[in-house]
Amino acid sequence: MTDSGPVTAPVEPLAGYTVALTAARRREEFGAALERRGAKVVYAPAIRIVPLADDARLREATERCIAAPVDVVVATTGIGFRGWVDAAETWGLADRLVAAFESADLLARGPKARGAIRATGLREAWSPESESSSEVMSYLTAHGGLDGKRIAVQLHGEPLPDMLQTLRAAGAEVIEIPVYRWVPAQDMAPVRRVVECVAARSLDAVAFTSAPAAASFLQTADEMALRSAAAEAMRGPVVAACVGPVTAAPLGRAGIPCVIPSRGRLGALVREIVEQVPIRRGLRLRVGERALDVRGHAVAVDGVLVALPAASMTLLRALAARPGYVVSRADLLNLTGTTDEHALEVAVGRLRTSLGDPALIRTVVKRGYRLDCEPVSASSGCL
Template sequence: MSADTHTLTLAGTTIAVTASRRATEQGEAFERKGARVVYAPTVRIVPTDADELLQADTRGIIENPPHMVLVTTGYGLKGWLSFAADAGQEDALRDALAGADFYVRGAKGRGAVRALGFEDSGIAAEEVTRALVDLALEVGVEGKRVVLQQHGKPDHEQEQRLKDAGAQLATVVPHRWEEPKDINAVHELIDSIIAGEITAITFTAAPAVEALFGYATEQEKLPELIAALREKTVVASVGPVTSVPLEEQGITPVQPERSRMGAMIKALVEHLER
């Protein structure tokens, strides 16, 4: 059955999908509108149930309960407790965290802390890890056991700031990102964006943005990539957290009111149709 040509409103466009999760679901939504879709996951999610590192980190925290817990994402905190539950460690982990002061990076982190039955002692001025570490340093970390829950690609610069201030630091990364299986697809995507061949690109996680910029930096093409994303390619982001690394480079993304993949797809389609 041929598609109704009236519905092929994105015919002639090329849309790049950078997600590793639910990428096909995204792509098919654009293809139904007539777009050509390029898949180039810039990062790959490591499943927590296969993450021996997280298991070891969790055991260490249970054995040495922290004074302070720094929460970068609500999704990550929930994932950590869920992982502990699957490993039969949830009660022990909850006991270890019960006496700690929780500081959060944003509203979702605060919501997760409270939903899990804890209370938070403060929220960062901005929804970035640097601001969360700023808050911890203001409160004081010297001689304290501090847990930094990171998400995706750990921010080693912020870890070092805590250590330099005298924290006994432990980190947990409930959802880790690793190099994608097809790095050549990412390199080709960078060249295609610079050449003006990509109509639009979608991002559903900040690490996906950061990874793309990282690979462009390695190839000494970052300024060209940034210029193309500002001037030639429409950039779509799933929400404000994902948009931070884009906005830091002067890129204003199309972004839905609610941070949902379906809402992002709808917002981008409407933008391109206009």
């Protein structure tokens, strides 16, 4: 963003922040919800869904479900369960498959899977509040008597080794239903750009709605030799936001903390981002008589948003990190990547002009610059 100047509309909670979305599905809906709250949204789908309607394994698994009674059917995703029934329709097997479901206990991992089951005219026997596969597994094992049971498990793009192994160890005959799989996006350039921005800490948050997307993001960072820098940034100022614990698992294994809503819904994830990004990324200060809210690529001065170019934001963040303390010319020159002290003076002058009050930044002769407030730690400088 290169333009600067005041915006007189009310400052939205995410105004001045940039959020990257790795979602393959519902990304427009997700992005629009964030944009309504002021965010700048960067789209970088990390994966795509490949249906397996013509896959021989899916047809063979479907025929096994029809050939003999199935005791339990586990639907893990709505799109997957619907895709299974649609594929059976193309083979002329849909009626027989739904008839096989009628005698089985239908377990839905979440509300979307539950809705897909009901769309066939059937009702689920049980669905967990947590929407997790582990709770489905706990439900099955708690009810015991799995020996000899025939259980069909609809996979959701990647294997479920823990569930499948546990069921088989308990004596169940498990039929794996591979309805679709996740593969890297056709164009990975946007993901690579996001990885670079995360490593450079120029993004405020990255949102994930599936575990395969999180894994793809990390794999891309590995391929770019930026895994360490990106992970370190996401342990610090860059917020990793995940729709649920299953999605967060690949990041957790990499030691990256995630913000996760209490309910695994897109709307809940939006609310979590709205709440957490300003807390974790923003900095509110009292400078002179002015209230400054330093954001990702902008600053609100007394409630008026001022968009700043990258160089000005770099300077302001350096000064705001140690409110009231002098930041040396050498440090600021190093941050801006120049050795020209006159260029630094010009950059500081532009920042003062953008803020609308030159007195907010004081020059300390022969030393550097500081914000015009009593020296405090950054953490205690909040309003």
